[in-house]
Amino acid sequence: MNTPNKLTILRVIMVPFFMLFLLVDKIPGHMIFALALFILASITDLIDGKLARKYNQITNFGKLMDPLADKLLVTSALICFVATGLADVWAVFLIIAREFLVTSIRLIAAGSGKVIPANIWGKIKTNSQIIAIVAVMVFSYFSLPAYIGSICVWISAVFTVISGVQYAFTYREYLSAAN
Numbered sequence: 001m002n003t004p005n006k007l008t009i010l011r012v013i014m015v016p017f018f019m020l021f022l023l024v025d026k027i028p029g030h031m032i033f034a035l036a037l038f039i040l041a042s043i044t045d046l047i048d049g050k051l052a053r054k055y056n057q058i059t060n061f062g063k064l065m066d067p068l069a070d071k072l073l074v075t076s077a078l079i080c081f082v083a084t085g086l087a088d089v090w091a092v093f094l095i096i097a098r099e100f101l102v103t104s105i106r107l108i109a110a111g112s113g114k115v116i117p118a119n120i121w122g123k124i125k126t127n128s129q130i131i132a133i134v135a136v137m138v139f140s141y142f143s144l145p146a147y148i149g150s151i152c153v154w155i156s157a158v159f160t161v162i163s164g165v166q167y168a169f170t171y172r173e174y175l176s177a178a179n
Contacts, residue, residue, distance in 0.1 A: 002057040004066075007048035011069040014041045015076050022080045022137075031141040035134065041073050042130050063115075070126070071099050077133045081153070086136050088150055091157040095129065098164035105167055108174040116171060121163040125156075132156035 001009075014037055021027060021034035048066060052058045075096055081087035106116045118126075136149035168175060 001061075002052075002055075002059065004048035004052035004057050005059060005062050007044040007051075008062060008065045008069050011041045011044045011048075012065070012072060014044075015069075015072050018073070019076050019080055022077070023084065031137055035137040035141065038073070038077060038133060038137065045070055045073075067103075071103075074129050074133065075099065077136075078153070081133075081136055081149075086140055086146060086149055087153045091150070091153045094157045095153075095160045098125075098160045101164050102167045105171050105174050109171060112174070114174075116167075119166070119170075121159075121166045125160045125163040128156040128159040 018034055018037040018041065021030045021037060024030055027033070045066070048062070052062055078087060078092040078095060082089050082092050102122075109116050132149075132152040132155065135152040138144075139146065139149040
């Protein structure tokens, strides 16, 4: 197993620990530990992609697990935020619905032998989600008004929906092929 794939597996393993620190407020410094784990996991995502491309270590395992690990990390944070009142359920629903839509389009395309790469809107979406999640945890840690973090999640939801609409429009032939 190559290093990029090991980093992807590490990211998946980090998710339950991240959730533990995020949800269990009886752990002293729980939010700072959750924030540190989230940032570390986000950095592993950046590193594994760069290593895989630089050393030509792109594998089918990585193509499948890397986006799955990303979705696990982001959706676990957002679901925990809803559970703790730090994010609006509708914003989180829109983000998760987009992930299902784009993943479905990618699976249908893969069945036809086509790989749908990430585009600029997907990158904007990912960055806005990471920034929003970090912002929510920082605002919570410093006991700042919760609505500021909620606004960040909503801004991310807007970019996420735009990205989803763009993917659906660009790859609509795969949606119609599913009929």
